[in-house]
Amino acid sequence: MADRQVSMISNGKSPDRIDQVDDKGKLIKKEDVAEGKVKMSVYIEYVRAATYFLFVAYSGLFxxxxxxxxLRSFWLSAWSDDYDPKRYNSTNSTLRVATGIRLGVYGLLGLTESIxxxxxLIFLVFxxxxxxxxxxxxxxxxLLRSPMxxxxxxxxxxxxxRCAKDIEVIDMLLPMNFRYLVMCFLQVIMTLIVIIISTPIFAVVILPLGILYIVILKFYVPTSRQLKRLESVRRSPIYSHFGETIQGAASIRAFNKVSEFRDQSGRIVDAFIKCKNSNVVSNRWLAVRLEFIGNCVIFFAALFATLSKEFGWSESPGxxxxxxxYALNITEVLNFAVRQVSEIEANIVAVERIREYTLTPNEAEWLLEDSRPPGGWPSKGExxxxxxxxxxxxxxDLVLKGVTADVSAGEKIGIVGRTGAGKSSFALALFRMIxxxxxxxxxxxxxVTQIGLHDLRGNITIIPQDxxxxxxxxxxxxxxxxxxxxxxxWxxxxxxxxxxxxxxxxxxxxHVISEGGENIRIMVLDKGLIAEFDSPQELLDDKNSMFAKMVADAANESNQQQ
Structure with missing residues (x-):
């Protein structure tokens, strides 16, 4: 067309190039593995997401x-101390009233405890x-707003x-981890308080046992935390490799690379299992040492209780x-408490990893209220x-370099060129995908750069190849x-x-369409007429159908290329 000008303009200079020094030209960056203690901001992020009110309400009620x-345990012990068989008489109304009162108070304490x-738990669920x-x-x-x-x-x-395993950890494990941590922490504190009240001399061994407990905690938690991070990182290649294998199964078989992909899958799984096994071994290391501390608590509690009774330091057997x-349960509680601390340290990494993907750069603004296109735009197509x-x-490098072109309304333009010439870049540029x-x-x-992406992409369309x-x-x-x-x-x-x-x-x-359109009726055209019109399976079952022959020819051609 004579009245249309299409020109390719270049400024004569080589395009700007920014060397990727950090990644040394690699397309896929190595997944980052955080090191050291999880930042307090990560815990605050989780508590903030759970809302402070619900978190404090749960902790306070627990x-x-x-x-x-x-209190119920002490009330029961006081009741047992007050019991005297010589004074008990079923006809004694005073004793019956006292017994009723004690039973009523005990039941009220138990009911309040249950409520x-x-x-x-209701607050914890919410x-x-x-x-x-x-x-x-x-x-x-x-993720949906991330650039290409x-x-x-x-x-x-x-x-x-992150969308599967890390979300699963946040959905299912972290609430229970916090529940058990609060439970174990309070139970340990209450157990020590009960033991000190009954045998005050027990306070002497709390300090050395506490120091030993903290030393074990300081050694175990960082190790378990980093092992969990390595485990999470080693899990990602399993997802990637599995997806690539499924998608490229035909090519893998065509080039006879099945054994190589199988061996690679084995290596990836082995790397994951090594981290998983190390995590299990570290748990057993912890269990042995916590059993020792728990047994020490039981030993000293029993010893001091016996001495207190022998020397008259305590007059209440109850x-x-x-x-x-309470001391008999301390071993399990201590073990469980440290395990929950390590589990939270390890599982809170999921929040850390998810937050990483919520801070990635986004595309341009979705809507710009002060700069919206007129109604019915575009009406011409210039x-x-x-x-x-x-x-x-x-x-x-630049894929389009100083391009100047005019396309009139209703004009059809064919863009041709070799692979990598920039044909698809025009379509991506129109939609501001780049x-x-x-x-x-x-x-x-x-x-197009002055309006929101929703206004742009919602008003123009493209028919993709796939x-x-x-x-x-x-x-x-x-x-x-x-x-x-x-x-x-219609x-x-x-x-x-x-x-x-x-x-x-x-x-x-x-009509309900299956994923990928697997249940759509296929239309086979021949010389401008509809030759066949049926579901894919029905056409494939008929070996004489044109569609079945086309599939067979494609398979034979693929085998010949192999």
Whole structure:
């Protein structure tokens, strides 16, 4: 066309290039492994996500539960001390009243204890739900708003690892970890208080046993924490390799690389198992040492209780009995407490890893209220590239270099070139999947960089080479945002020559499509006519059908290439 000018303009200089010094030219960056103690900000992030009120309410009510539990034990011991068989007489109304009062108080303490425990668990459930929601939503939001450069440099396995395993840890493990930690901590404190009240001399051994306990804790927790981090990092390649193997199964078989992929899978799993096994061994190391501390507590509690009774330091057998009974449980409680501390240190890493992906750079703003295109934009379809340049991400060469082109309304332009010439870059640039390094793109008088991405991508469309069909109805696949009426959808189907196909579906626009469109009826054309029209399986079962022959020819051609 004579009145249209298309020119390719270059400034004569070589394109800007930013050397990737840190990654040495690697496309996929090595996954970061945090080291050292988990920052307090990570714990605060989890508590904030659970909401402070629910967290404090749970802790306070659980403390009340433990206090009433101890009071119930002391009340029972006082009742046993007050019992005298010589004075007991079933006809003695005073004793019956006293017994009733003691039984009523004991029952009231037990009921209050149960209510506090129940309500605390209710608060814990809601706190866990809030934490899951408030951590998962920003992750999903940020992933959906991440630029293409993020997905180019981040393996899918890493993303799936965070969206699957790390979210599972936050959903299921962390609430229980905090519950058991609070329970163990309060139970240890209450046990020591009970023992000291019954045998005050026990306070002498608390300091050395406490120092030994802290030393073991300081040695074990950092080791377990780092092993858990390594375990999480070693899990990501398993997801990535498995997904790549499934997607590329045909190519793997075609090039006879099955054994290599199998061996590689074995190496990846072995690396994960090494970290997992080391974690288990460290747990057994901890158990042996905590059993020793627990046995020391039981030994000294029993020894001092006996000495107190022998030398008359304690006159209440019931209190001594409470002390010994609490001491008998200390071994399990100490073991469980340290294990929960290490488990929280290890599992809170999931919050750390998820927060990492909520802080990655995002695309441009979704909506710019002060700069929205006019209604009905674009109405003509005039596109103007002005000295436009772009690159896929920082550090790479320009893929479009100073391009200037005018496309008139209604004009059809064919873009040709060798692989890597920049054909698909034009489409990515129009949708701002990649941002300009210079110049502008103007559609019907609107600079696409001056409006929100939703306004841009919601008003222009593209027919991709590989169609994507979602699980859902035909209506949802054609109009996912429910913006069009049935008449408009049928009109679009008619323009695409698919109205006949859609009208043959039993439920019409409400026909449910399987993932990837696996249940769609195939239409085989021959010389401009519909030769076959049926489901893929029905056509494949008929060996004389054109579709079955086409599949067989494709398979034979693939075998010949091997």
């Amino acid at each position: 403390l009340c539960y433990m206090i009433f539990q101890v 506090c425990f129940l309500i605390s 706190a866990g739900l809030n934490a899951s929601k408030n951590l998962h939503s920003p992750l999903l939001h940020n 450069a993020f997905f180019d440099t981040t393996p899918l396995g890493r993303i799936l690892n 209190v001594v009995g409470v002390s010994i009974s 596109v103007h590239f002005s000295n436009y340049s772009t690159r896929y991400r920082e550090g790479l 941002e300009p390094a210079g110049g502008t793109i103007v559609i019907d008088g609107v600079d 169609p994507v069909l979602f699980s859902g109805t035909l209506r949802f696949n054609l109009d996912p945002f429910n913006n069009c009426s049935d008449e408009q959808i 009109e679009a189907l008619e323009m695409a020559h698919l109205k006949l196909f859609a009208s043959t579906l039993p439920t019409g626009l409400d």
